[in-house]
Amino acid sequence: MRRFWIVAFVLLAFAVWGASRIIALPTFRATSIGVFGLSNDSHVSRADVLSRAAIDARGNVWLLDRGAIERRIEAIPYVATAHVGVRPPAAVTLDVRERTIDGCVRDGAGRIATIDADRRVLAERCDGPSAPLYELHAPLDARAGTYVQNSELIALQNDRRVLAAGDSYRSFAHDAFGELEATLRDGIVVKFGDDDDLDRKQRLVGPILAQVGGERRPIGALDLRAPATPVVEYRPEFGALKPVHPHPLNKL
Numbered sequence: 001m002r003r004f005w006i007v008a009f010v011l012l013a014f015a016v017w018g019a020s021r022i023i024a025l026p027t028f029r030a031t032s033i034g035v036f037g038l039s040n041d042s043h044v045s046r047a048d049v050l051s052r053a054a055i056d057a058r059g060n061v062w063l064l065d066r067g068a069i070e071r072r073i074e075a076i077p078y079v080a081t082a083h084v085g086v087r088p089p090a091a092v093t094l095d096v097r098e099r100t101i102d103g104c105v106r107d108g109a110g111r112i113a114t115i116d117a118d119r120r121v122l123a124e125r126c127d128g129p130s131a132p133l134y135e136l137h138a139p140l141d142a143r144a145g146t147y148v149q150n151s152e153l154i155a156l157q158n159d160r161r162v163l164a165a166g167d168s169y170r171s172f173a174h175d176a177f178g179e180l181e182a183t184l185r186d187g188i189v190v191k192f193g194d195d196d197d198l199d200r201k202q203r204l205v206g207p208i209l210a211q212v213g214g215e216r217r218p219i220g221a222l223d224l225r226a227p228a229t230p231v232v233e234y235r236p237e238f239g240a241l242k243p244v245h246p247h248p249l250n251k252l
Helices: 002-023 046-053 066-074 151-162 198-212
Strands: 032-036 079-087 091-098 101-106 112-116 121-123 133-135 169-174 180-184 189-193 219-223 231-234
Touching: 032 046, 046 066, 046 079, 046 091, 066 079, 066 091, 101 151, 133 151, 151 169, 151 180, 151 198, 189 198, 198 219
Parallel strands: 032 091, 101 133, 133 169, 189 219
Antiparallel strands: 079 091, 101 112, 112 121, 169 180, 180 189, 219 231
């Protein structure tokens, strides 16, 4: 039995030595590292992905800690998911899916950040010139890569999704009483009030603007807080908006 264990130990040592030599063969070092899923207008560059992946060019690609590499890449604020693959004999692929901009946020302290639909902070600036702006009252700790947990922002995002013509608006905010005000691309402020019957209120906007759009005075705001009696506010030539007055739109 003693002689048997000695032979087994020698064979095991030889197997370990052989495996280590095979692992170290240049054949299994990365011959190429391809980055896929990014386009020319992506906010993430190939260099960013390779830098975060930090793949050892001299290591055996079949022994890579793929989970750790994926987590490092997904730490890039704009990256949603990353997948590491290996193709024989030693080609590494990095498949990256980028996050989509949902809008920009301006908090109560005047700081601006770009977010996606999950409220992940993509950048500490506004990267979407045509993206809607969410105006918040409270200051935020919106560092790139973190998630914003703010009830006011959640409510504004939900309201935007309810509005059938959400892309027609350039900004969303709550007034001092917490009621929704959305600004159209042409600068007209639509006062929706509370969230009740928001979709019905939105359907009034087009017909009202079409009916009064031919008047000489430009429209400053449209008050739909009482849908049965909508109110139009006109912009004076100078100064602030004139006091709210009802417009004869009962047939709408």
